[in-house]
Amino acid sequence: MLAGLIGTLALACHVAGIAAAIHAVMHVRTPQGAIGWMLALIFVPYFALPPYLFLGSSHFHGYTQVQRLRSRQTRPAPWPGRGEYLAKHPPRPECARYRAIGRMLGARFHGGHRLRLLIDGAATFAALFDAIGQAERQVLVQFFIIHDDALGRRLQQVLLERAAAGVHVCVLYDSIGSHALPRHYVDTLRRGGVDIRPFATRRWRNRFQLNFRNHRKIVVVDGWRGFLGGLNVGDEYLGLKPPLSPWRDTHLEVQGPAVADLQRSFARDWRWATGEEAPFMPPRAGPGTASVLTVATGPADPQESGSLFFVEAIHAARRRVWLTTPYFVPDQAVLAALRLAVLRGVDVRILLPARPDHRMVFLASTLRAHEAIRAGVRLYRYQPGFLHQKVLLIDEDTAAVGSMNLDSRSFRLNFEITALAVDRAFAGEVEAMLAADFARSRAVDLAEYRHAPFLRRLAMHLVWLLEPVL
Structure with a gap:
């Protein structure tokens, strides 16, 4: 009797897992995310179904x-x-x-x-x-x-x-x-x-x-x-x-x-x-x-407006992109925009925290930082304490201050708001503030990743698999 009940529940779980896997293939936004959810839901539905109910949805x-x-x-x-x-x-x-x-x-x-x-x-x-x-x-x-x-x-x-x-x-x-x-x-x-x-x-x-x-x-x-x-x-x-x-x-x-x-x-x-x-x-x-342009983005938008905001702002730069974020897990579109800015001769600098508040995100951020450095982006880690500010400086006349991080949550899953301001005087204030922040930071080079212990580097790549939900 008990064995039959357990068998029925297991069968129901696998059927639900297959149904959820079909839903993931149809609705998850990235191929990597869809493949990950599909395999987990088919082969280990007992463990994958609960998180999929709470994390799998990507539309609102x-x-x-x-x-x-x-x-x-x-x-x-x-x-x-x-x-x-x-x-x-x-x-x-x-x-x-x-x-x-x-x-x-x-x-x-x-x-x-x-x-x-x-x-x-x-x-x-x-x-x-x-x-x-x-x-x-x-x-x-x-x-x-x-x-x-x-x-x-x-x-x-x-x-x-x-x-x-x-x-x-x-x-x-x-x-x-x-x-x-x-x-x-x-x-x-x-x-x-x-x-x-x-x-x-x-x-x-x-x-x-x-x-x-x-x-x-x-x-x-x-x-x-x-x-x-x-x-x-x-x-x-x-x-x-x-x-x-x-x-x-x-x-x-x-x-x-x-x-x-x-x-x-x-x-x-x-x-x-x-x-x-x-x-x-x-x-x-x-x-x-x-x-000022008020940039209010969120998962209800018809396009991935958070990511596209950064892509367009970076593409507009001709001399400088200075950016600060506590979580640096950009998607390929934003990473490509940063690479192209470097190739145009733009001064691209990114300021990150030296201390983690979320260790998994910090590991993924360290791996992305390594990719950015290889592309010619200059990376810095703020030393005095935790860096949480979300600020963007473009050329000599544009600055943005708001709530958006450079990660999938801010790009696609969270409601965010930022003020994009065009004014030389205000941009000058932001430049002075960020220059002081960079002066209290240390430059990051390729050794941060390459000299890390093997298990730490392995952890970075494993966490990278979870990037769409970090």
Whole structure:
């Protein structure tokens, strides 16, 4: 009886494995990923089926369908004076070389922005808490990670104070990134009048759905002060948790019409998470000269917009590509763009962390770094602490600050947001910041891989097989 039951269950598992293998062949985006899943699901379905349920899906259709339906039902009118303002502050002519990025995203550059570079956690959260503390009508907050620690409780307190003052406060957090956030933290905010919701990409099995995470970091105050970048809310982002401290990161404050794009990105995610419309306030004129394109990418896009953003930006470079990322696991398209930039004579430098926070990703990143060095890319490892910033510098006039890493998750599986800014003065600030970072780094050569122990090199290549889901 028991043997018959076990045999039936084993047969059912193999049938389900074959069905899942067919699904993988039809739907997994890369041949390597499809082959890997197919073999595992056919030969070891007992072990492969559970992770495939949570990691195998590479498309996210429901979000797109809901947004299209709701956008047809409710189309918010432009803010008063929008046309006049945009006509008065056209984008810089240099923005034309990034036209393909705007067409891909259905977005456009806007001129007349004031930008403020925020270097590391202390400066970032001082600016954020100051802006929130001055809010008069509305605060929108979105983070991938919120911790219930000293920094998280500071955020909680300032939000409760503004809600008590009658400010409309909306908070969105990712349910996996913030899985450790205790219920009492959320309940305290709700009792205090803060509308706080989790972003869940599935109505079922979300707790174990590791794909399609909302990695965006957005704060908008009264519709005219916007913040985005690499920092989440936790003490480690202030460099208070060894062994990764000091924590190196970068955020950005934006004033100008791009803040309306930040609000729209928040509103799309808010609709998906709540079924409700998020409040909108028109931005004010930014007393600055920068042109900004808001690059909001995600798995619901019809194309792999994260990867294509980097490809097009790198192709636009004629003299310099400086790039910083904590996770360097680029796909072949981005790696080819970097190789071609080197062949054009472009100064291509990439700054990576010297310390790992995720060991498997670090191993894969080390292997990719070796490939890049062989192609003529100059690689550096930041020495003082962990490097988490996501910054791109193109030539003398373009810089990007945001949440996108150079890995498959940011390219295809996560919701991300970045500001692409064209302005010589701002690019000069970013250049000075990165030059200081490179000065605190050591150059990487081929010996990092070649002189590594055999077992470590073997581990790099084994982890490389998992690259599509790292």
